[in-house]
Amino acid sequence: MLQLDHVSFAYDEAPVLEDINLKVQKGEHISVIGESGCGKSTLLKIIYGLLHIKVGEVYWGERQIMGPLYNLIPGEPYMKYLAQDFDLMPYTTVEENISEFLSVFYPKKLKKRTKELLEMIEMEAFAKTKVQYLSGGQQQRVALARVLAQKPELLLLDEPFGHIDNFRKNSLRRNLFDYLKKRNIACVTATHDHNDILPYADRVIVLQDRKIIANKPTVDLYNDPKELYIASLFGEANKVPVNIVKSYADTKRRIIVYAHEFKVSEKSGMEVVVKKSYYKGSHYLVVGDYENQEVYFNHHTPLEKGAAVFLNVSIETLNKRLQQ
Ligand SMILES: Nc1ncnc2c1ncn2[C@@H]1O[C@H](COP(=O)(O)OP(=O)(O)OP(=O)(O)O)[C@@H](O)[C@H]1O
Numbered sequence: 244m245l246q247l248d249h250v251s252f253a254y255d256e257a258p259v260l261e262d263i264n265l266k267v268q269k270g271e272h273i274s275v276i277g278e279s280g281c282g283k284s285t286l287l288k289i290i291y292g293l294l295h296i297k298v299g300e301v302y303w304g305e306r307q308i309m310g311p312l313y314n315l316i317p318g319e320p321y322m323k324y325l326a327q328d329f330d331l332m333p334y335t336t337v338e339e340n341i342s343e344f345l346s347v348f349y350p351k352k353l354k355k356r357t358k359e360l361l362e363m364i365e366m367e368a369f370a371k372t373k374v375q376y377l378s379g380g381q382q383q384r385v386a387l388a389r390v391l392a393q394k395p396e397l398l399l400l401d402e403p404f405g406h407i408d409n410f411r412k413n414s415l416r417r418n419l420f421d422y423l424k425k426r427n428i429a430c431v432t433a434t435h436d437h438n439d440i441l442p443y444a445d446r447v448i449v450l451q452d453r454k455i456i457a458n459k460p461t462v463d464l465y466n467d468p469k470e471l472y473i474a475s476l477f478g479e480a481n482k483v484p485v486n487i488v489k490s491y492a493d494t495k496r497r498i499i500v501y502a503h504e505f506k507v508s509e510k511s512g513m514e515v516v517v518k519k520s521y522y523k524g525s526h527y528l529v530v531g532d533y534e535n536q537e538v539y540f541n542h543h544t545p546l547e548k549g550a551a552v553f554l555n556v557s558i559e560t561l562n563k564r565l566q567q
Pocket residue numbers: 254255259277278279280281282283284285286433
C-alpha cells in the first residue's frame with residue numbers, strides 16, 4: 244500500500260538518502276533504525292510529503308504522494324505523522340485536543356472514542372486539564388491520541404517515546420502497538436531504542452551511509468545481524484573469529500556474538516583480560532581486552548580488573564551464525 248521507488252534526497256549538495264526502495268503493507272509495523280543523522284526523520288518526512296524529492300517516487304496504493312511544491316498543506320488524510328515536536332492547542336483541555344477532529348454530530352460516539360483514546364494514553368485523570376499545564380511526556384501522549392483520533396491508515400512515528408519516562412513507556416508501547424494492530428493501522432517508527440523494535444516491529448529497516456543496508460523480519464535480523472553495526476543497534480555486540488572461541492574450528496570467519504551469548508569458562512575459549520564491570524541490574528556488563536580490542540560480555544557477578552577469563556560461545560549460537 245505504501246511504496247517508495249528509487250527515492251534519493253539531499254537538503255543541499257550532500258545526499259542524505261540514496262535509492263531507497265520500500266513497501267509497507269496494510270497493518271504492517273516497520274521500524275527504521277540507524278545511527279543518529281543517518282536519515283530516519285528525513286525518510287518519514289519524505290513519506291509524509293513534507294520534502295520535495297527530485298529523484299524517485301512515493302505511492303500510496305495507486306496514488307502518487309506529491310511533495311510540498313504540489314500540496315500547500317502537507318500530508319494526506321489517510322496518513323498521520325507524529326513528529327518530535329507536537330502540534331497541540333495549549334489553551335484547551337486534553338479532551339478537547341483529542342476530540343477536535345471527531346464529528347460533533349455523533350456526540351455519543353465522540354465521547355466513546357475520546358474515552359477510549361484517553362485510556363490508551365493512560366490520561367483519564369487529565370481529561371479536563373489544559374495542555375499548557377502538562378509535562379513534555381504528557382503532551383507527547385496527548386499528541387499521539389490526537390493523531391489516532393483521525394483514524395489514519397498509516398501512522399509515522401518519530402522517536403515516539405522520547406519524552407516519556409520509563410515507568411510509562413512500557414505500558415504505553417504495549418497499549419499503542421496493540422491498538423494499531425487491532426485496527427490494522429500500518430506504522431513506520433523511527434527509533435534508537437531496541438525496546439520499541441523487538442517486541443512490536445514485524446520488519447526492520449536499517450539505514451547506513453544513505454542506503455537501506457537491511458530490510459528483514461525482526462527476528463531474522465536479530466538472529467542474523469550480519470554486521471556489527473546492525474547488532475550494536477540491538478545491544479552490546481562483538482565480531483570475533485570462530486577459531487579464537489573454538490580452538491578446534493578451522494575457520495577464521497568472524498561471527499557476531501551478542502554480549503549475553505558469551506559464557507565465561509575456566510579454561511577454554513577466547514582469553515580476555517577484564518577491564519571493567521558495569522552493574523546492569525540483572526547482570527554485569529563486563530568490558531574485556533583481547534589483543535587491544537574491547538570485548539563485551541555479560542556475567543552474573545562483577546569480575547576483578549586485570550583477571551584473565553576465557554569466553555565461550557554455545558554450539559547452537561555458532562551454528563546459527565555460521566549457517567547464515
Ligand atoms: N533541514 C535540514 N537542512 C539541512 N540538513 C538537514 C536538515 N535536516 C536534517 N539534515 C541533515 O540530514 C541528515 C539526516 O538527518 P535526520 O534528521 O534525517 O537523521 P536521523 O537519523 O533522524 O537523526 P536522529 O536519530 O539524530 O534524529 C543529517 O546529516 C542532518 O544534519
